[in-house]
Amino acid sequence: MDIGLTTLPDEDIAKHLDTAYRLMERVTVSVDDPGGGRPDVAGTGRRFVSTVATGGLKRSANVSLIERISGVTPDDPMLSPGQHSLIYGLRRGLAIGFAVADLFARQTELESMKAENRGSPLQGDRATHFHKLLNSEAFVALFTTARYLTASLQAATEPAEDPPEPVLEFDTVLDAYKGFLYSLDRALGDLKEDAALIASARAFATHTIEALLARQQRFAEIGTFDRMHIRVDADDFTLNGLDASGAGRRKPLVMTFKKPNEVVGNHIAKYQALKIAKMLMAYDFDRQMNPFVELGGFLFTFIGDGFPGTGKTTLIQMIAGLINDYCEVAGTTFHYENFGVDQISSYQGKSGQNCRQFIDNVMDPRVIGFGTIDDLDQVAASRSDDNTSAGQQEVTAVLMESFGGAGTVVRGNCSFGMFSNYPEKIDDALRQRAGARWLVDGPQTEEDYIDIFALLVGRNHAIPVGDHDLFAAQEIQRAVKEAYSDLNRPAEDGLVRIYEREIGANGIPATLADIGRYLHAIKEVEPRFTGRAIKNITDAVKMRAMDIELPDEWFETPEPFLRKSYDEKKAMIADLRSTITIDMVIQEIHRYADSEFRYSDKSDEASVTAMIRNERLRERAAREIVGLKEAGKWNA
Secondary structure, three states: OOOOEEEOOHHHHHOOHHHHHHHHHOEEEEEEOOOOOOOEOOOOOOEOOOOOOOOOOEEEEEEOHHHHHHOOOOOOOOOOHHHHHHHHHHHHHHHHHHHHHHHHHHHOOHHHHHHHHHHOOOOHHHHHHHHHHHHHHHHHHHHHHHHHHHHHOOOOOOOOOOOOOOOOOOOOHHHHHHHHHHHHHHHHOOOOOHHHHHHHHHHHHHHHHHHHHHOHHHOHHHHHHHOOEEEEHHHOEEEEOOOOOOOOOOOOOOOOOOOHHHOOOOHHHHHHHHHHHHHHOOOEOOOOEOHHHHHOOOOOEEEEEOOOOOOHHHHHHHHHHHHHHHHHHHOOOEEEEEOOHHHOOOOOOHHHHHHHHHHHHHHOOOOEEEEEEOOHHHHOOOOOOOOOOHHHHHHHHHHHHHHHOOOOOOOOOEEEEEEEOOHHHOOHHHHOOOOEEEEOOOOOOHHHHHHHHHHHHOOOOOOOOOOOOOOHHHOHHHHHHHHHHHHHOOOOHHHHHHHHHHHHHHOOOOOHHHHHHHHHHHHHHOOOOOHHHHHHHHHHHHHHHOOOOOOOHHHHOOOOOOOOOHHHHHHHHHOOOOOOOHHHHHHHHHHHHHHHHHHHHHHHHHHHHHHHHHHHHHHHHHHHHHHHHHOOOOOO
16 A cells, blocks of 8 residues: 655755765775776786786775765766756756665654664664664665766756666665765766766666666565655655656657547547547646546556557557647646557567566556557457467456455556457457447448548548538537437347346346346346456446536636646546436446457457357368378378
8 A cells, every 4th residue: 555645844854954964075895996097918918917816805995976966067067057956966866866765764663763772783684674664764865866866967968878887785875875976976976967967877877777677586674665655746756666767868759649620420439539538637746646536537558459540659649649738737747658459578478578568667656647558459468368479468368456455556647548440359357447338430421431541531622512511510519419329228139138138127227226227137148247347337437427528628727727726626526527327337337348248259259250260171181181082192
């Protein structure tokens, strides 16, 4: 269970600033002796190798980061802006690391064990546990400092050389910092430009994080820190446990965005896509929560299915474009990422790691995120399918755990969309983790086909439109109202039979008991209609109740809504919500259940087609065997 957001008071940081500065002035480190430098043998160009073993020997090294940084411009006694920002950031990062280590000690037994150990040395198992907690505290402090540097240092270039391996010591926090400062001193070397100085420092901090995360399994007590969410308001810095998704530089989003009027058909999907974009913008970065999560109706995951060419990619481009535009108005960071077949690896475990990194990047609470998995049937697979690769099975496991696992935390800053032409090939449990089902069937009516042709043909013609009100059928409110009314009756044959039988016996559902009987009747025919299906339906109903039209004026400038406090946003949204009606419930049952019957029918149809093909092959083989026998060529 996550620990709630903790604001780190500035006074807790300030008391460590002097210690941090003294460490930067001078620190003595005990490091491995490489053997005296091994000088060249004159005239040979080769190194002299001593016959005396020096393995395990240590030497003392004095390090002054302040001298190293100020030495970039030896002829100028004044620090440049870049040098000052690095010294200030490093001192601040070390002090924050000390303060977070103190917080970790208070959250665990470490603080009380330190007091006990000062009175008399701990013995036995308590001493062992004490040393493990000290090691974890050192890990926490070092990780915090490195994350602070990656967040605060803005590098305009990449370093010319890869950073050296950090010296990692975990006996105490001071030992950890000594090794870190010694390694950072080596990373900065003899640089003579501010840009290279900042780039090398940031690259080394990122490399340190990677080295720490590679060793995190050695620290059993680190779980307490991993569940922490710590905020330093003065620095606009948020630390979310071991989340290092912000350690790397985010690439600018390059995508061809689509406007809503460029999406023809798919009315309900387009309508809900518009809602998702506005819902995400209600997220409060300080509280790290979205009012729509608390009030109900937030769409965390959804799945869209349809034939190739019906507009799934266009929907993705529309959603990403809307969120991107809103984020530019609000001045917040938008992160879009797609997980595709190119991230399935032949190396064991790598596909799962790639998928976990994708999930972490999108769920980063410091950004508004939108993640997509296109062609889901190729990326993840059914666990019962023997033809799938180990990488696909790894991805399926990660997605299931992330979208509906015991540790899933929905903050309301991101949404995931899964798209497939063949949803019947997806694992049932993963498919049911999609909170909404979108039938992406593209243009359907005569008006739709006129509109899409007019849109795609462009303007380089003089052909008259004719007797048609161009794009009137795409007017979203009218189209959605008609689309929802179509859901008063189911569409799939299997569900139609259940509906007609229930209506004939009990009439149109009007009470909760009627709804329950109808759901149970569906379950009797479709075993996959489980409790999770009911939850998805109720979530969709809550979303319909929150199916409010957030005014466009709220998103044209940041002041009316985007920069309001969490409580103000929540009150503004709550004033607009409506009450759940029986029509909403019936329509959402039909929308969800139709999709399950559609998937079952496609799966059954595919199985029947395969069986017919196999039977035809058997008959052909039998005829050819008879021919071979008659020709005397059958030697079996």
